[in-house]
Structure formats: C-alpha cells, structure tokens
Amino acid sequence: MKPLILKHVTICLAGGKAPLIKDLDLTVEPGEVVTIMGRSGIGKSTLLAFIGGHLDGAFEANGQVLIGEEDLTARAPEKRRIGLLFQDDLLFPHLSVGDNLAFGLVRHVKGKAERQGRVEEALERAGLSGFANRDPATLSGGQRARVALMRTLLAEPMALLLDEPFSKLDNGLRDDVRQFVFAHAREEGLPVLMVTHDEGDAVAAGGRVIKLAASLNPAAV
C-alpha cells in the first residue's frame, strides 16, 4: 500500500473571503490512522469530501490528492478507490447482508462464485459467519458497523476516510468496533484519515492528531 498525500489543499466557500482549509500538506502513511479534530463547522467533513472527490459546488478548492505518486485530483469519485465510512452505516435496507457485501465487489470481481467466496470470507472476518441471508434491520448496531466496514474493504480501497464512524454506538460497543476497524485497516496497510469529536477515538487510533484551527472568521464569509 501507498501513502495518502495532500499537497497545498485550500478550500473556500465560493465567494467567501476566508478559506476553511488553508494550504494543508499532509502525508498519511500506510497503516497509519491520522485523526482530524476541530470545532463544529470548521471544515472537517468538507476536507474528506474533497479527498473523496465529491465536494459540493458551494466550495472552491485547490491542491492535490495523491496515493503514492498517483494524482487523483482530477478523477471522478468512483475512480479514486477511496473508501468512506460514516456514522450512518448506510447498508442498503432492501438487500440481505450478503448482497450488501457483494455490492463492494461488483466493480472488480466478475464471477458469481468468486463473489460468494469473498463474501463468506468477509463475514468470517467480521465474526458473522452464517449471516449472509439476514436482513440488515435484524443486526445490532455493532454488527452493522462491522458489515459496513467489510463492504468498504471488499471494494479494495487504497485509503480509508472515517467521518465520525463510531458516534452512534454506545460506549461498550464503541471500543470494540473501533478496535475492529483500526485492526483491519492496519492489517490491510491502509492509510486512514478519521474525523471525530471524541478524544477516546483519537486515543484508540493511537496516531497523530491534527486540530484544525479557526482560520475561518464567519463574519467574513
């Protein structure tokens, strides 16, 4: 795996005077989890959207996103191979757990039998063998979170972005799920960028913490 690299990233609200993100340079190494913190509205989710390639038209952005030496900046989101995980796990409610997982494979695994094998392997890694035919609504929050991570990993991302991924889980579960996510991301050697408000998430991640400072003066926007 290769590092996720941001070069001179500046993001403004279109027509705004002060940038939300100003000239940010960052390298996230393979297997490293970097945590981004900062007050509400400072631009954390906006930065992740820029990296994933789906920044809202309300923003103007400059700078580059690279994986190793590959420049992704001009690529469509689906061509970037950046995995995203949000606080709402967004499992498709009308698909079984197995079909949710298979969705991550559609792009690059053509054979049905191979897809099925990969889904079973992923269920096993998630400690959910035998759950393929279950309706996602019948899973616990922690089980759904594990399936969501596996679906993201099955798409074979080159980097992983986490936006408050554990905030809807209660305390007991939260620690289990985040250990699960970090362990699998490390195992795959993925560079991970996590946005959170929770100090406990940052401590559990065990890596660098970047605090976005208020470059934004709301009155100037």
Ligand SMILES: Nc1ncnc2c1ncn2[C@@H]1O[C@H](COP(=O)(O)OP(=O)(O)OP(=O)(O)O)[C@@H](O)[C@H]1O
């Ligand atoms: N589509 C949009 N149009 C205009 N302004 C927007 C849009 N989306 C976000 N913003 C503004 O951009 C700023 C950054 O938003 P962003 O969601 O990145 O903040 P955040 O740091 O992730 O906040 P939180 O911690 O509350 O999730 C905020 O001031 C927000 O109001």
